[in-house]
Amino acid sequence: MADRMKVGQLAVSLKGLAQRFAFGLLVLTAFAVMVIGKADTVIIERVRSAVVDIAAPVLAVVSRPVQTVNDAVAEVEDLIAMREELTRLREENARLLSWQNVAQRLEAENKALRSFFAFSSGPQATFITARVVGDAGSAFVRSMLLNAGARQGVRNGQAVMTADGLAGRITEVGETSARVLLINDINSRIPVLVERTRERAVLAGDNSRQARLTLMPPGMTVEAGDRVVTSGHGGTYPAGLPVGVVASVSEKAVRIEPLVDWNRLEFVRVVDFGIAGILPPQPSLVPLPRRGAQAPLP
Amino acid sequence: MTPSLIQRLDGWGRTFSPFAICLLLILISLAPLRVPILTTASPLLPLMAVYHFGLFRPTLLPHWLVLLLGLLIDLLAGSPVGVNAVVLLMVRHFVEANQRFLVDKPFMVIWFGYALASAGAVAGTWALICFLLWAPIDPRPAIFQYLIALAFYPLAGWVFGRSQAKTRAA
Known part of the structure; x- marks a missing residue:
């Protein structure tokens, strides 16, 4: 009986201690996570990816009405700047047309030179x-x-x-x-x-x-x-x-x-671009066969 | 008499509303918003909510929940993990320690309290990130963000207050 009372008292005092130092413990936990995040980036990256995977669909839904607001803001901005924009675009169009001629000429020249040197181009992006x-x-x-x-x-x-x-x-x-x-x-x-x-x-x-x-x-x-x-x-x-x-x-x-x-x-x-790069592949993820819309870059 | 389902749902709603609002604000702060002034202030929205609910509904926003919210922000926003958790915990603690000076006071006093808390939070975030990245980050964008968010606080505070009034009335 006396033992049970002792255990009870201990539990109460431990609980009081935990409550008293709860804030300090939580701050320590946050700092510990910070240190782990700095020391072992792989674990944190995995947790991050998992959390973002869960949040991404929710964010996609949240961003729909946001996009509507953005569109409305952009619309108003466009309306205000329309006259200036039209003048700018006309000038740009004239400039681009002359560039188009140059590009076509250079493309033909490039083609001819490539066939001349049997040039092999890089991997298709x-x-x-x-x-x-x-x-x-x-x-x-x-x-x-x-x-x-x-x-x-x-x-x-x-x-x-x-x-x-x-x-x-x-x-x-x-x-x-x-x-x-x-x-x-x-x-x-x-x-x-x-x-x-x-x-x-x-x-x-x-x-x-x-x-x-x-x-x-x-x-x-x-x-x-x-x-x-x-x-x-x-x-x-x-x-x-x-x-x-x-x-x-x-x-x-x-x-x-x-x-x-x-x-x-x-x-x-x-x-x-088919470049291996300086970044090592993520060990946690095995690349799966692609299903997304893909096409070679023009 | 046992409470009806509606009453129980209402009770849960009241209990979880500060947490739910904080969660929603975290998502909004990450949404690709293109509204010029709001975009600058939006990353500090969760901080405003923690300040407000820490002051007016402290039991519904315990420290451990603030820790979780902070970690979630760090994980989603891509900032070093733990930074927002520490900063939000400090804000929650600041509010608790100064509650008697801030509750039932004119709005200007509450706003002043927010100005102090968020200044500490922004400075703390800046210092921690500079330390963790071991690089000096230009503090001017952070100061600008702080000032815009400070100007935005009355509106946010009013919205939080409305949500509280609604749950209280219910």
Whole structure:
């Protein structure tokens, strides 16, 4: 009887102790998770993919009415800017038509030269079209969630593009969802070159709208308006993908305005260029046969 | 007399409404919204909810639930895991510690309390992420986000208050 009372007292005092230190224990738990996340990224990545897989369909449903609001906002903006836009498009059309002539001439010339040198082109690129269902555009992280995953053929390290240019690369793949690390995220590093001068540099994100050039060669002669494309070094992306335009050049930094319009990202193309890349495949996921709409890039 | 099904459902609704609202706000904060000002403030929506419900319905938003919500944000948003969990727990604790100074006070006082709590939260998130990535992150976007969210709080607080009034009336 006395023993039972002792056990009861102990239980009560333990319960009181737990309640008293509950907050501290929970904070410790959160810090422990942080340390685990830093030390063992594989486990966290797996949990992340599983959670995102569950949340992606819900996010897709939530983003439907959101898309309606976005469309309405875009509609109003378009109406306001219509007259200016029309003038701009007419000018652009005239310019593009002259470029079309140049392109056709160059294509014919290229064809002739290729047959002359028996040139073998690289592997054909294939792409998967995916919808953007989540956008974690906070001050600390720049990533997007897509509604396509391993089941549709998405794999870690693949480039993600829009019609305008490079948006980012795949960093997490779930069964039916994937995360894109955008080119302006602080963790993003892309080997690029300035198209006009062919000088190499690395494009680094800093979580702002624009990105900056780092590791530039001394005496680099870059000017505002220069186009920046991927250089193909490092094997993550093929060479020549359009990335951005030099927005400003100062003593401190060269800022690049990405070609992608962050405000109008609804659908993207996950592109597989058949490059093994520097990223190892995820051990947790076995690539499944592709079922998504695929077609060779034009 | 045993409560009817409707009464029981209503009771569950009341019990889970703070959690459900927090969950919904996490999803909204991740939705690809393109409304200029709202997009800047939306990542701080869950923080506003934790502040509000921690103040007015503390029993329905216990610390362990805040931990889970924080972890969920980290997992979904792609930020280092644990950061939002620590920050939201601190906000919940701050609210609890200062409850008697904030409850039943004019809205300006509650708003001021939010301004303090969210300033600490944004600064804490910035410091933790800088430490974990071992890289200096430009604090200006975070400060801008803080200010926009601060201006947005009265509207959010009013909506949370309405949801509370409704459940109370029911």
